[in-house]
Amino acid sequence: KYLDSENLDLQIYAAVALAKFGYKSSIPVLVSLLLSKDDEVVRRLKYLLTNVDVYIKKILDKIVKQVVVEEIEKLKTQYGELALKKMQSGEIICYFGNPTSGHEHVLGYWDEWNNRRVKKKIWSWTIYNQDAKWYGERRKKLPYTKVKYLPKAGPTNAWIEIYGDTVAIAMKYKTPRSIVINNKYDAESFNTYFDILWDVSLDEI
Numbered sequence: 001k002y003l004d005s006e007n008l009d010l011q012i013y014a015a016v017a018l019a020k021f022g023y024k025s026s027i028p029v030l031v032s033l034l035l036s037k038d039d040e041v042v043r044r045l046k047y048l049l050t051n052v053d054v055y056i057k058k059i060l061d062k063i064v065k066q067v068v069v070e071e072i073e074k075l076k077t078q079y080g081e082l083a084l085k086k087m088q089s090g091e092i093i094c095y096f097g098n099p100t101s102g103h104e105h106v107l108g109y110w111d112e113w114n115n116r117r118v119k120k121k122i123w124s125w126t127i128y129n130q131d132a133k134w135y136g137e138r139r140k141k142l143p144y145t146k147v148k149y150l151p152k153a154g155p156t157n158a159w160i161e162i163y164g165d166t167v168a169i170a171m172k173y174k175t176p177r178s179i180v181i182n183n184k185y186d187a188e189s190f191n192t193y194f195d196i197l198w199d200v201s202l203d204e205i
Contacts, residue, residue, distance in 0.1 A: 080113045083163050089121040093163040094194045096127040097156040102170070103135045118144050127194070127201045129156055148201035162190045 083093055103110060117124060125146045128136035130153040140147035150156075158171040167181040167190045181187075 080109070083161070083166075084113070084116060084120065084122070086166070087120070087122050087163055090123070091163065092123040092125055093117075093161060094125045094191065095159060095161050096194055096197050097129060097150070097159040098126055098132055098135070099129045099155075099157050099159060100132045100135065101157050102159055103132065107135075114139065114142055114145075118142055125194075125198065127197055129153070130205055131155075133205055148198060148203060149205045150197070151200055151202055160190060160194075162187055162194060 087093065114124070121144055123144045123146070124139075124142075126136070126139065127148050127150060130149055133149065136147045136149060139145060158169060161168040161170065165182055165184045165187045167183075167186050169179045169181075171177055
C-alpha cells in the first residue's frame with residue numbers, strides 16, 4: 001500500500017534518506033519495498049541502501065534546482081513587474097550593488113523589462129559592481145537611464161532596489177532569495193545611502 005509505481009524512484013529516494021536521518025516513519029516504506037514481489041524494486045532498493053549518500057545528494061540537488069526556479073520567478077514578479085505596475089512616468093527607480101550574478105540566465109527578461117520601463121518613461125539610476133561592467137555598458141545606452149560603478153571592486157552578490165516607499169533586497173547567487181520592505185521611512189533612509197554612494201561612484205572604470 002506504500003508503493004506508487006509512477007513515483008517509485010522518488011519514494012525509494014525519500015525512504016532511504018529518511019532512514020539515513022533516523023526517521024522511524026520511513027521503516028514501513030522500506031519494509032514494504034524489501035518485501036515487494038518485484039525483483040527490480042528490491043534490486044534498486046538494495047543498491048540505493050549501499051549508496052545512500054550519493055542519492056541524498058541527488059534529492060537535495062533536485063530540491064535546490066526547483067527552489068532556484070521558483071525564487072527567480074518570485075524575483076521577476078516582486079521586483080520587476082510590481083515596480084512597473086506601481087511607478088508612474090518621470091519617477092526614478094534606484095539600484096545599487098548590481099552584480100554579474102543578478103543578470104545571469106535572466107538577461108533576456110531584464111532587457112525586455114527595461115524596454116517596457118523606457119516606454120513608460122520611468123528613470124533608472126543604477127550603481128553596478130565593477131564585475132558587472134559589461135551589463136552596465138549595455139544598459140547605459142537606453143534612454144531614461146543613468147549608470148555608475150562602485151568605486152572599489154569586491155563581491156556584493158546582493159543588490160538593493162528603491163522605488164516609492166519600497167525597498168527590495170535581492171540576491172540571485174546560488175540560491176536566490178529576497179526581502180521586500182514597504183515603509184516610507186526605510187525607503188527614505190535607503191535613498192540617502194544611494195545618494196551618498198552615487199556621489200562617490202564612477203562614470204567609467
